[in-house]
Amino acid sequence: MHVELKSLVVMADLPVGLNYQDHVSAFTDIFLDEIPFNESQHVTISKFQTISSFIKYLLFGKGPLTTGPVQAVSFFDVDGTGDFCVSEEMPKVQIHSLMGPLQDDPNDDINQQLNKMQNLKPNTVKAYGEHNTKRVGFLATACVLHPQSRGAVSLASADPLQRPIINPNFLSETRDRVVLKAGLRHIRDLVKTRAISSLGGYTLDSKYPTRERIAPDADPESEEYLEELMEHFGQCIWHPAGSCKMGAEGDTSAVVDPQLRVQGGIQGLRVVDNSIMPHLTSGNTNAPAIMIGEKGSDLILQSYK
Numbered sequence: 099m100h101v102e103l104k105s106l107v108v109m110a111d112l113p114v115g116l117n118y119q120d121h122v123s124a125f126t127d128i129f130l131d132e133i134p135f136n137e138s139q140h141v142t143i144s145k146f147q148t149i150s151s152f153i154k155y156l157l158f159g160k161g162p163l164t165t166g167p168v169q170a171v172s173f174f175d176v177d178g179t180g181d182f183c184v185s186e187e188m189p190k191v192q193i194h195s196l197m198g199p200l201q202d203d204p205n206d207d208i209n210q211q212l213n214k215m216q217n218l219k220p221n222t223v224k225a226y227g228e229h230n231t232k233r234v235g236f237l238a239t240a241c242v243l244h245p246q247s248r249g250a251v252s253l254a255s256a257d258p259l260q261r262p263i264i265n266p267n268f269l270s271e272t273r274d275r276v277v278l279k280a281g282l283r284h285i286r287d288l289v290k291t292r293a294i295s296s297l298g299g300y301t302l303d304s305k306y307p308t309r310e311r312i313a314p315d316a317d318p319e320s321e322e323y324l325e326e327l328m329e330h331f332g333q334c335i336w337h338p339a340g341s342c343k344m345g346a347e348g349d350t351s352a353v354v355d356p357q358l359r360v361q362g363g364i365q366g367l368r369v370v371d372n373s374i375m376p377h378l379t380s381g382n383t384n385a386p387a388i389m390i391g392e393k394g395s396d397l398i399l400q401s402y403k
């Protein structure tokens with residue numbers, strides 16, 4: 099439809115761009131106040147960017163560059179979410195634990211870009227940043243593994259160099275909100291465990307609910323508060339998929355068939371990337387993208403045998 103609107107010739111009327119999805123998520127900062135702050139062990143983005151970090155890594159394979167930002171991931175079938183999953187055996191929520199809490203370093207360009215990329219409100223960043231300096235902590239992100247909300251990618255113009263319009267439509271389905279809130283609650287429950295509470299663990303919001311940050315009047319345990327948390331710290335985790343869905347013959351919502359061939363009478367054209375996923379995978383998408391690439395190349399080779 100959007101192609102017609104831009105006066106382009108329609109070769110096949112396929113639902114390209116629909117079924118767009120991503121692992122929608124929201125994060126919260128966790129602090130461990132019983133662990134004394136140690137500047138040399140404190141990881142900040144600016145420490146990654148130094149020449150000495152590069153030299154340490156290149157010559158000795160040591161230093162901050164030996165690790166990625168995500169230190170641990172865990173998968174949960176959170177309670178109270180009903181049957182909101184593709185299959186009951188699959189986890190509903192993934193939690194990424196990142197190496198440090200949210201920072202606000204005006205002198206660090208990458209830090210500023212990251213905060214912008216995450217669409218964080220400047221006031222929130224400032225309030226969090228003030229608290230987070232010189233404290234030991236980490237950032238935990240809950241993500242909805244099988245979102246029900248669907249967005250769309252469409253053309254902005256007939257010019258192929260123009261950026262497309264991406265409407266992610268995140269959290270438009272109530273189910274996704276329920277699962278995400280359950281994931282955020284689960285993070286709070288983890289923080290209350292003996293292992294973490296014995297280290298003086300707390301989430302920033304639960305300790306300072308009345309500070310001028312988000313929903314200062316709401317009880318941090320309330321639904322209302324979690325809704326606000328999602329609004330302020332909701333984001334995707336850059337796992338776009340689904341906009342050229344693979345489907346069986348006769349599936350009108352599909353763009354490609356199980357051989358990854360574009361339908362609608364188009365010859366000699368395949369789509370081989372994460373956009374063919376009918377549903378997102380139960381975890382990060384890099385390995386699945388490689389798998390799809392491997393399988394796609396096999397299918398292409400087979401077709402020439």
Ligand SMILES: Cc1cc2nc3c(=O)[nH]c(=O)nc-3n(C[C@H](O)[C@H](O)[C@H](O)COP(=O)(O)OP(=O)(O)OC[C@H]3O[C@@H](n4cnc5c(N)ncnc54)[C@H](O)[C@@H]3O)c2cc1C
Pocket residue numbers: 168335336337371372382383384385387
């Ligand atoms: C910030 C961020 C963090 C992520 N973290 C993780 C993670 O921790 N774990 C994980 O599993 N996944 C992660 N992902 C997701 C993962 O990177 C993607 O799922 C994966 O890279 C998709 O692989 P791809 O080959 O399909 O696409 P890409 O990796 O995007 O590769 C597409 C390639 O095509 C090239 N290209 C584009 N247009 C053209 C053109 N017209 N002509 C020629 N070349 C072109 C691009 O330059 C690029 O090299 C992350 C993504 C982002 C953005």
